[in-house]
Amino acid sequence: MHNEHNNRKPKSPIRLWLAEIRKLGNRAIRGLKRSLLGNWVNMNRGDRQKVAGFVLPTVTMVMLVVVLLTVAIAFRALDRARFAQNVRVNQEVLLAATPGLERATAKLDRAFERMPSGAPPEDSLISELKPPESGRDNYTFRGEERLTLEFDVNGNGTIDDVVDIDDQDGPRPPRERIDTAWGFTEDLNGDGEPDRYNIYGIFLRSPTDDETPRVPLEARGLPLPKLGSASSQNPDCPGGSSAGSTLAGTGGWYSASGGLLEKPFFIYSASIPVSGRGFAAVEMQEDRRAVPITVNAVVYDGDLDITPGQQLNLNGRIMVNGNLLHVNTNEATIEYYQVSSPNSCSYEMENSKILVGGNVGFGQGSLNQDSGGTAKVHLFKRGVPKVEPFTRTNKPVNAFPNQMATxxxxxxxxxxxxxxxxxxxxxxxxxxxxxxxxxxxxxxxxxxxxxxxxxxxRVPNIExxxxxxxxxxxxxxxxxxxxxxxxxxxxxxxxxxxxxxxxxxxxxxxxxxxxxxxxxNELALNTNGNKLNLPATHPDIVRQDSEEKKIGDRILVGNGxxxxxxxxxxxxxxxxxxxxxxxxxxxxxxxxxxxxxxxxxxxxxxxxMPDLGDTGRNGFWERAAAEKFKEPHEFEPGEEYKELAGVTAW
Structure with missing residues (x-):
């Protein structure tokens, strides 16, 4: 008997649940049966024959309802427990892989900062991220090591840096080795011994044309459509769908609506316990958009003086490194319109931003007082743009034009x-x-x-x-x-x-x-209590709502x-x-x-700003003439910003 008892298999949790459910059902049925039978006997002692057969169906229905309700509650509890467990697992996975994601994003930010244009070709980005031939490696953090990832694209059994295609037709196959991956250990409990080994990689290369299939060493997909953009409202616009994205040239950037460019970056991060039991992994797609300089209506390196003698309407985007000095003494109005109609493919918020490196003044740079003219600013909004008056009361600094001029x-x-x-x-x-x-x-x-x-x-005159x-x-x-x-x-x-x-x-x-x-610099900020001029909304809200509500949401000043x-x-x-x-x-x-x-x-x-006036030896024009042909956006300065397209954990 002892051996038989020890050899019995333990009951599964599901069987135990069902047994408890059966016991509860039996107790409920016995209680209901006593109550119903007692009432029936007391109320119908004189006429039992007439109601014969009534009790059994009623009790059966009540039993069925109680059993079904109990089972439903039990399964609902099991589902919620399973859901809570999945949530905890997802949180743990993201927490374990987050350091790798953050490091990869920081390295991409640095690489873009060092690029001369807002949309650098991917070969330039890869060259920037790769380890140097000598000296320090700016993209390998302390405690990290570089990893090399390889994939045999052409199946010849060897790993080639560049595949020879002299005897092939079509585009050049992608490279079979990348070194934009890193690994580092992590001590979670502080005992001085590593508990996890984290690896992460940046995958940014795109196929050389839209027909070439992707391989594991490349970005896994196309840029995702931006919600609320002109392309999402109108499928006929470029980038109206992810499947409709097309390469804008040889630099790996894709055409987006409004003349913008976008490029997907895939970041993979995995955290592996030293014990080797299980691991956490995350895939993140980060789409970066660039605004080529050709999208701008006005680009100026110094102080931009817009002081017309009569009404002036100006559409589109403005970039100025110095100050923006506008309106005239004759009170002529300047109206800053959006780039185009709200129904246009070019109607994007980024296409009408006014970026000012310095400050905004009212009047010509030689004046020692503000001009009485006014400006109207059209703020971005789907449908009908909002028009906001821009007066000298909400200028960013308390200074006259000749004081803030450079x-x-x-x-x-x-x-x-x-x-x-x-x-x-x-x-x-x-x-x-x-x-x-x-x-x-x-x-x-x-x-x-x-x-x-x-x-x-820059140095203002007042300093x-x-x-x-x-x-x-x-x-x-x-x-x-x-x-x-x-x-x-x-x-x-x-x-x-x-x-x-x-x-x-x-x-x-x-x-x-x-x-x-x-x-x-002697330019006191123009404040209103704990608020600052220009009035502005937090950029995250502007981006989330896809709407500009304040003048400072469209006119962005850097205060020098x-x-x-x-x-x-x-x-x-x-x-x-x-x-x-x-x-x-x-x-x-x-x-x-x-x-x-x-x-x-x-x-x-x-x-x-490229020095377009440098005509000397090794100057801009001589070097440009000696280089091979580039796509127009590859050498233009511009603005770059990023958007998180999605995160997948497993």
Whole structure:
């Protein structure tokens, strides 16, 4: 008996549930039977024969209802328990794979910041992300190792960097090896021993044409249609569906509505326990959209003066690195329209943005008072755009046009001094960016000038600075006495001007991402309590609602923040932030913001303008003439932004 008892198989949980259900049903049936029979006997003692056969069907129906109800409740409880378990599993998977996703996104952000255009060809991106032949690897974080992924595309049994197709017709097959993958260990419990090994990779290459099948080393799919876009409203527009996306050229970017470009990036992240039991994996598609410079109606590097003598209607997008000085003394009205009709394929929010690197003033740059003219701004909205008056009461800074206008002489004096100071040092101490430009044929002095132009803010006329640059023709040359204004080191890639020449407003305790309202350029911000002009909504709400409600939702001002601004607290070797990073403004809030994100911030609105006037040796035109043909968007500056298309976990 003892052996028989030990050999019995344990009952399954389902059988135990069914047994409990059966017991509950039996108890309920016995209780109902006693109650019904007792009442029937007491109420119908004199006429039992007439109701014979009534009790049994009634009791049977009640039993059936009770049993079905009990079973339904039990199965519902099981479903909810299973759903709760799945939710916990999904949360654990995402939590385990999130570090890889965040690292991959940060590396893509950095790569785009270092590209000269908003839509760089994928070969340039891959070249930027690949490990260098020598020196530091800027895309391998501390504690990481590079991984190489291989796939035999043509099935010849070997892995080739480039497949030979001399005897084949059609496009060149994709490469069979990529090195945009990394791995790192993670110590979750703090005992000093690794608990997980995380791997993640960036897959960005697209087929060379729309007919070539995709392989595992490429982006797995096409860009997803953007909800609320013109293409989603009108299937006849380019990019009206994912299946309708077509390559815009050889750079791997796809045509989107309104002349925009988009490209899918697939990021895979897996977290594997050291024990080897089970793993968590996530696939994320991140679509990046680019605005080519040809989409703009106006592009200007200095201060843009729009002061007409009569009514002026201006459609579309504006990009200006300096200040926007508009309206005239005769009160002529300027009306900033959207790019086109709401029914047009070009009617996209990005196609009508007004990006101002400096500030917005009312009147010509020579005036010491504001003009009385007004402007009307058409705000993006599906259907009928909203028209908002733009007056001098909500200008971004308390200054007249001649005070905020750029002092170009003083600005170039500063650039000249910074270049001279670094040029007196060995070329070995130059930042990597300058070394790469020189290696590509650019004169060292020109490369240094371009480097400091991107990292030095513009100088308004109101700012008094008695700086005099050293004289390059001085008899003592580099040994002459002069005021040195550089900080950092080229070897550490943090060479920069002094803080006063970088930030338009003082920063809090050395944290460049936290700005006070104390001006370093003498331009006091125009505030309204804890709100800031221009009135604006948090960008996340504008993007989510696909609607502009405030003037500052369309006119984006950078308050003079340079294109690349130093941030000593930034992780990694690159200590300069670009357009993707925000600088929060102390004590100021958005007019409307998501819960917990009310603090207002600014982003630089400056862009990298090619020096089209450089006709010298190794200048823009000589190098452009020597290069092979490029698609138009490959060498144009522009704006780039990203959207999360979807996340899949398993």
């Amino acid at each position: 002092n170009q002489l003083e600005y170039m004096e500063r650039i000249s001094g910074l270049v001279f100071e670094q040029n007196c040092k060995s070329a070995d101490t130059d930042p990597d960016e300058v070394k790469e430009a020189v290696k590509g044929g650019t004169d060292r002095e020109k490369a240094l000038e371009h480097y400091f132009l991107a990292r030095t803010r 008094e600075e008695d700086y005099t640059a050293p004289d390059p023709e001085h008899s003592q040359g580099c040994n002459q006495t002069y005021d040195k204004r550089t900080e950092g080191s080229g070897n550490d890639n943090d060479l920069r001007p002094v803080d006063r020449w970088i930030y338009p407003y003082n920063i809090r305790d050395g944290d460049a991402t936290q700005s006070t309202t104390v001006p370093l 923040l340079p294109a690349k601004w130093y941030d000593g607290n930034r992780t990694g070797d690159d200590k300069f932030n670009g357009a993707a990073e925000a600088q929060f403004i102390e004590g100021k809030e958005w007019d409307k913001a998501p819960s917990g994100e009310s603090v207002r911030f600014r982003r630089t609105q400056m862009f990298d």
